[in-house]
Amino acid sequence: MTTFKHHIFCCVNQRPKNDPRGCCADRGSERLQAFFKKEVERLGLKGTVRANKSGCLDHCDLGPSVVIYPEGVWYWVGTEADVTEIMERHILRGEIVERLLMPGHEKEKKGSG
Numbered sequence: 371m372t373t374f375k376h377h378i379f380c381c382v383n384q385r386p387k388n389d390p391r392g393c394c395a396d397r398g399s400e401r402l403q404a405f406f407k408k409e410v411e412r413l414g415l416k417g418t419v420r421a422n423k424s425g426c427l428d429h430c431d432l433g434p435s436v437v438i439y440p441e442g443v444w445y446w447v448g449t450e451a452d453v454t455e456i457m458e459r460h461i462l463r464g465e466i467v468e469r470l471l472m473p474g475h476e477k478e479k480k481g482s483g
């Protein structure tokens with residue numbers, strides 16, 4: 371059985387176009403989740419880090435929503451450059467990418483690493 375050091379969950383939930391909550395899929399989260407997987411490979415982290423699609427993470431108006439465990443750090447991820455920054459700083463170096471922290475989760479940054 372494989373035990374991952376980090377587990378990255380990226381919401382790819384899709385709602386009907388007229389749903390007032392909106393959804394991460396409409397903001398490009400499928401593409402960003404695929405890019406997380408590419409970055410895991412590029413950095414040689416396959417088997418150590420897992421980047422999974424997730425259903426709704428209940429932060430729909432703030433998405434694309436990403437949460438990384440075991441730290442429990444929440445991010446808003448808008449671009450592939452954001453993904454790369456999270457991979458290189460958070461996953462590789464144990465740093466929190468403060469500029470991408472999900473609003474309302476800024477206090478949870480302590481204890482990561």
Ligand code: FES
Nearest residue numbers: 381394427429430
């Ligand atoms: S649709 Fe992504 S958090 Fe709800």
